[in-house]
Amino acid sequence: MKKYLYSLFIMFLLILTTGCTQEKVSSGQENTATHQKKAKNKEDTFNDQDKEKLEAELKQYFLGVEEAVKNKNYDEFMKFQNPDNPLFYREQARWIKAAILYGKIKEATLSIGLYDIQVISETQGFISFVVTMGFKNSEPTNNHIQYQIIKTADGWKINDLPFQSMNKDNITFYYLPENVREAEKYIEDTFQIVQFYKENYRWNPDHVDVKLFTNREALAASVPFPSLSGESGDMDGSFKTLLLKDNPERTFSIFAHELTHRMLMDFTNDNLTSLFQEGLATYMENGVKKENGKLVLDKKSLNKAIEKVLAACKHRYYSLETLINIDSYDDKDINVYAYGFLVTNFLIETEGFNKITKFEKLLKQSKYIDNVDEHKSDMMNKRTLSAFEKVYGNLDQLSAAFKEFYKLK
Incomplete structure (x- = not known):
């Protein structure tokens, strides 16, 4: 979906799906806890005192992200993003531009708050944010998201979720480590849909990037939007979709929906x-x-x-x-x-x-x-x-x- 009036969309999905099946997804906070636990297991000789000191320094440093969003400062926001991850960097550029735009024409409120930082070494860690967003006449929604952070020659940078990737033909599929089996299934589905559109509608995309999210909060926060199941992005970004573990048919339908958007972007x-x-x-x-x-x-x-x-x-x-x-x-x-x-x-x-x-x-x-x-x-x-x-x-x-x-x- 290109954009989402999320309340209407959720109602519409309920109309089209059989019965009232609940979509079982984890919360952003649960996902954060999972990755923090993994980070804990990866600790080496970096001791607790070193960690506490560095985490305190990084909390102060990354408050600059809050200020950049508050002040609608594109250049300042982008200083915190990792340019060596070009897909993520482009998507973050789109994120801050969208955040600035919402305030101008959508009468929306959007803010970001630093929720937590956990370092696992002197050069790696995780950072969690709460993205608060609401449209006129609607209650604001709080969405949690956790990113990797890495230390580079130019300082500490935000570096997307801890995605791994796999490829098939011209498709790159990004997924979290615990979802490798689902990724193997849905990259095949994505390939089938792309081939179906190629054979029937002559769509032959140069490349398709897909990011598979396991919770709605993180997906929404990464766009940004209050709530959604999928997002087709722009012409040089990834499309993002929600993994519904208890409803593979619905997940497949979301893939068909979002890939249609990408096809139409190319065609028009x-x-x-x-x-x-x-x-x-x-x-x-x-x-x-x-x-x-x-x-x-x-x-x-x-x-x-x-x-x-x-x-x-x-x-x-x-x-x-x-x-x-x-x-x-x-x-x-x-x-x-x-x-x-x-x-x-x-x-x-x-x-x-x-x-x-x-x-x-x-x-x-x-x-x-x-x-x-x-x-x-x-x-x-x-x-x-x-x-x-x-x-x-x-x-x-x-x-x-x-x-x-x-x-x-």
Whole structure:
């Protein structure tokens, strides 16, 4: 998902999943305790007195991260990040830019607090933060996250979670050491989905980076966002997803959803508005299924999901122009996932997938807009509306057909 109005999204997931299965994930604090215990076991001759002294010094030093976020100071924040880990460094640059942007246009509050530091040697340790974030008219959410810290020639730096990595073809999969079995499974799923999209939609990405998180708090804190199950990032970052150990089918669906976003970014130069981004991602999330070891597009599953969404939306009608121009995840009345799904399914069933491809190619002619540009949403809406009308024609006529197709009122 490109962005998340998390309360609506969680409600929508409950509509589409069977029953009321609880997603079993550990808290950020539990994950922190696990890694601190591992750090304890790795201690060498570095004695307790040395540790206490260094930890006190580092706590004072890393308070600079709090100040940088508070003062919306990009350069100061980036001084604490490890440039020798380029993927993480790019993602942290995006993090602080997003934090600055939220205060400008989203009327959001965001702060970061140093929670704990534990060193395991004179050059390595762990640091924990609490990221507090809330949108207007909502209670702030506290999310814990723990990073590695390392001492470099330029001083102590934050160096991502303690991920390990594995590769398959053009996919790099990052996972925590205790999740190696899950990583082996889901890198195969990721490879299958990418191949399915390549064979059916001609997507051939240069490279795909995936980070597998074991708790929702750490995932949300790393974005930043109050709560989410997956995040597709930007065109040169990783996509991040939550491992639901008791619900592998749901985890697979999240992978299908987020990989669709990455495909659409490539196809449109990331110029596609939220309605169509979330629409096709939700379409694939509900349609791409495993059947006898192979992936298929399951129309029965799609039709069942459509019926549930229509019931949840109470068959309420909005014109296509209204839907294309909604303020995506901030609109409290229109669920962008639900209506995006309905519009996408309508277009595929009545106009065919080839027309969607033509629509995407037209958008790719426009330049990429940085994800943290405060005018990006407005520019994307204008570009999407213009390309859509060129490919699909008169909006009023198409809106009438959309209304009739689902018997909306």
